[in-house]
Amino acid sequence: ADIISTVEFNYTGDxxxxxDKGGRVVIFQREQETKSRPLSRGEYNVYSTFQSHExxxxxxxxxxxxxxxxxxxxxxxxxxxxFLLSTNDKTIKLWKISERDKRAEGYNLKDEDGRxxxxxxxxxxxxxxxxxMDLMVEASPRRTxxxxxxxxxxxxxxxxxxxxYLSADDLRINLWHLxxxxxxxxxxxxxxxxxxxxxxxxxxxxxxxxxxNVFFSNAENVGGRKSWHWFHVELCVLSAVFEEPEDPxxxxxxxxIISSISDVKFSHSGRYMMTRDYLSVKVWDxxxxxxxxxxxxxxxxxxxxxxxxxxxxxxxxxxxxxxNGSDSxxxxxxxxxxxxxxxxxxxxxxxxxxxRESSKPRAVLxxxxxxxxxxxxxxxITVDSLDFNKKILHTAWHPMExxxxxxxxxxxxxxxxxxx
Amino acid sequence: MLGRGLKRKLSDYExxxxxxxxxxxxxxxxxxxxKRQLVLxxxxxKLQTYKMLVxxxxxxxxxxxxxxxxxxxxxxQESSQQPVNICPGIAAASHTYTGMESPGISLQLPSGVGxxxxxCCDLRSxxxxxxxxxxxxxxxxxxxxxxxxxxxxxxxxxxxxxxxxVPTGDDQPKFPENAGLKLEDDRQDLKGAECVFGSFxxxxxxxxxxxLAIDDIFxxxxxxxxxxxxxxxxxxxxxxxxxATEEPLKTFPSCNSSSANNIQICRTDLSELDHIMxxxxxx
Numbered sequence: 001a002d003i004i005s006t007v008e009f010n011y012t013g014d015x016x017x018x019x020d021k022g023g024r025v026v027i028f029q030r031e032q033e034t035k036s037r038p039l040s041r042g043e044y045n046v047y048s049t050f051q052s053h054e055x056x057x058x059x060x061x062x063x064x065x066x067x068x069x070x071x072x073x074x075x076x077x078x079x080x081x082x083f084l085l086s087t088n089d090k091t092i093k094l095w096k097i098s099e100r101d102k103r104a105e106g107y108n109l110k111d112e113d114g115r116x117x118x119x120x121x122x123x124x125x126x127x128x129x130x131x132x133m134d135l136m137v138e139a140s141p142r143r144t145x146x147x148x149x150x151x152x153x154x155x156x157x158x159x160x161x162x163x164x165y166l167s168a169d170d171l172r173i174n175l176w177h178l179x180x181x182x183x184x185x186x187x188x189x190x191x192x193x194x195x196x197x198x199x200x201x202x203x204x205x206x207x208x209x210x211x212x213n214v215f216f217s218n219a220e221n222v223g224g225r226k227s228w229h230w231f232h233v234e235l236c237v238l239s240a241v242f243e244e245p246e247d248p249x250x251x252x253x254x255x256x257i258i259s260s261i262s263d264v265k266f267s268h269s270g271r272y273m274m275t276r277d278y279l280s281v282k283v284w285d286x287x288x289x290x291x292x293x294x295x296x297x298x299x300x301x302x303x304x305x306x307x308x309x310x311x312x313x314x315x316x317x318x319x320x321x322x323x324n325g326s327d328s329x330x331x332x333x334x335x336x337x338x339x340x341x342x343x344x345x346x347x348x349x350x351x352x353x354x355x356r357e358s359s360k361p362r363a364v365l366x367x368x369x370x371x372x373x374x375x376x377x378x379x380x381i382t383v384d385s386l387d388f389n390k391k392i393l394h395t396a397w398h399p400m401e402x403x404x405x406x407x408x409x410x411x412x413x414x415x416x417x418x419x420x
Numbered sequence: 421m422l423g424r425g426l427k428r429k430l431s432d433y434e435x436x437x438x439x440x441x442x443x444x445x446x447x448x449x450x451x452x453x454x455k456r457q458l459v460l461x462x463x464x465x466k467l468q469t470y471k472m473l474v475x476x477x478x479x480x481x482x483x484x485x486x487x488x489x490x491x492x493x494x495x496x497q498e499s500s501q502q503p504v505n506i507c508p509g510i511a512a513a514s515h516t517y518t519g520m521e522s523p524g525i526s527l528q529l530p531s532g533v534g535x536x537x538x539x540c541c542d543l544r545s546x547x548x549x550x551x552x553x554x555x556x557x558x559x560x561x562x563x564x565x566x567x568x569x570x571x572x573x574x575x576x577x578x579x580x581x582x583x584x585x586v587p588t589g590d591d592q593p594k595f596p597e598n599a600g601l602k603l604e605d606d607r608q609d610l611k612g613a614e615c616v617f618g619s620f621x622x623x624x625x626x627x628x629x630x631x632l633a634i635d636d637i638f639x640x641x642x643x644x645x646x647x648x649x650x651x652x653x654x655x656x657x658x659x660x661x662x663x664a665t666e667e668p669l670k671t672f673p674s675c676n677s678s679s680a681n682n683i684q685i686c687r688t689d690l691s692e693l694d695h696i697m698x699x700x701x702x703x
Contacts, residue, residue, distance in 0.1 A: 062474070063474055063475050151478060152478070170478045170479060171478075196567050198482055198485075199482065199485075199486055199489075200482065201478055201479045201482050203479065253455070253456065253459040253487060253490075253491065254459075254487070256483060256486045256487050256490060257483045257484075257487060260479075260483055304445055305445050306445070307441040307442075307444035307445050307458070307459070307462075308441045308442055308444075308445050310441070310459075310462060311441040311462060316477075316479075316480050316483070
């Protein structure tokens with residue numbers, strides 16, 4: 001199995017899509033509750049697997065284009081089929097996943113095997129009938145949106161109008177119509193005339209969940225402070241800039257690097273926005289631009305290890321974050337296969353581990369703790385014994401229930417709230 | 421990161437760096453300027469490593485470049501306040517340093533480096549082992565490291581003006597180095613630079629969103645073929661048939677080992693050579 005590079009629930013939560021480094025997409029479907037298997041409700045089983053992207057070679061630049069899936073975004077379901085967008089560094093594809101559980105039998109011109117019948121054998125005319133067959137799930141590419149990005153695509157986001165979507169690379173954001181593949185509109189371009197003046201790149205972009213003409217992105221390193229811009233799409237006018245004044249006491253050589261935003265997610269309500277940087281998660285109220293309303297330290301104990309983390313490149317790891325359905329809890333990943341959830345109202349947080357040893361089916365996960373002071377208590381883990389190769393970058397929360405999907409390198413873990 | 425098959429050699433330097441970064445984190449034994457120097461060295465080492473990659477990560481490069489600029493700014497402010505500091509080599513260099521955008525910077529490099537290396541040799545023998553292992557770097561080196569990495573990242577587009585390959589002395593003669601920080605006027609190096617920027621020229625003449633004209637594609641590929649020095653050589657002068665057959669064949673293994681587009685060009689050459697052979701042999 002390959003390293004999982006993205007995880008995403010669909011709008012109902014019945015389907016969970018994962019993309020991996022090998023360009024494959026695996027979709028899991030939630031089992032329906034049945035009388036014969038009452039305990040199986042909530043289990044996700046493989047529904048469909050397909051190869052979304054293949055490695056390509058750019059002949060003009062002599063570069064290989066990786067097939068790794070950077071992002072998957074579902075489209076809301078409008079008919080029996082499911083649609084999703086998947087992207088690698090350069091190309092976005094729209095896939096249709098449809099079920100087939102009936103087969104037509106009794107053709108006039110061909111046999112059951114499919115061979116053409118001899119015309120003289122056709123003695124009577126019959127109407128083919130539909131017979132049930134084993135469920136077959138087919139994935140077919142419907143659109144390919146290519147050749148619009150010079151740099152690596154890091155985000156795609158579907159608009160609430162369900163007709164357009166945006167794709168963002170390091171320096172540009174393009175707007176597409178789902179039906180049109182040969183044209184896209186460039187709506188943000190932060191590439192300077194002289195590349196040497198480049199001080200900021202785009203790392204995330206997302207449409208507002210309700211306002212179809214508003215999206216967020218980070219662009220413009222203004223005076224050393226990180227800023228977020230709110231754009232109106234029609235005119236592409238900058239509407240608001242969100243920035244937090246820098247705390248001079250916590251300034252270090254690595255302040256620049258650790259304040260780089262790795263993910264942004266709107267709350268389901270549309271009222272809040274969450275940004276993830278290397279050490280913390282910040283919740284912003286869209287009506288207040290001068291500072292975040294909440295800040296959660298994910299792994300503050302790493303602040304004293306920044307030089308080592310810079311040396312081994314871990315400081316560049318891009319962690320994602322997510323909201324639960326009611327926006328009451330947020331979740332993000334860390335190292336050593338740890339992930340953390342923060343309850344906003346209750347001011348409670350917990351650290352959990354996603355690993356085979358600690359995840360027996362149906363067993364409750366034990367909270368973990370990292371020892372920050374000198375004396376290590378029983379069951380605590382010291383900072384030095386953390387495994388920095390086991391990183392949880394991708395997590396997803398079911399849109400309505402308390403079911404979470406956690407990708408730990410090449411394993412996918414699904415956890416559910418225990419209902420007594 | 422996709423490398424061009426270049427292995428990172430595990431050297432003493434890397435082992436030292438790991439030890440030094442732990443020393444940094446424990447923050448007991450290193451003074452602030454030393455810590456700053458260590459971070460700076462790590463940044464420049466990373467930038468140098470990224471330069472060797474076929475496709476460096478733009479995000480990381482920009483973050484590291486920003487960190488270097490930040491440190492540079494700090495050091496510049498300090499040196500303007502205090503003429504004497506721990507590393508007089510840096511102070512000497514920064515006095516000659518007129519500004520980041522100044523065109524004279526790149527050209528002064530060789531003398532600049534030599535000058536402060538001389539200073540630092542005196543210094544190193546006196547200081548403790550940790551300082552000895554730190555590479556003292558001048559502002560010039562930092563600026564040109566940032567400049568060259570960011571220039572190399574300028575993959576495409578008709579928006580930016582074509583980069584100028586030879587310093588002309590006017591406002592922006594940033595010479596794009598692809599082999600170390602030395603500025604040499606050799607034909608060889610210029611050709612090497614053109615080879616790297618051959619792709620810039622190709623890309624500058626096309627826009628990703630417009631349909632490419634077939635003629636333009638082949639026109640550009642032809643240009644780069646003649647400019648680069650690892651592809652099939654052009655038509656051989658007429659020699660005795662046996663020699664003529666052997667020599668082109670010898671060049672083919674080198675073609676096969678290079679990238680796919682060269683193989684395409686070699687194939688067109690093969691048909692041309694066949695044609696020549698026919699003429700020579702008279703068949």
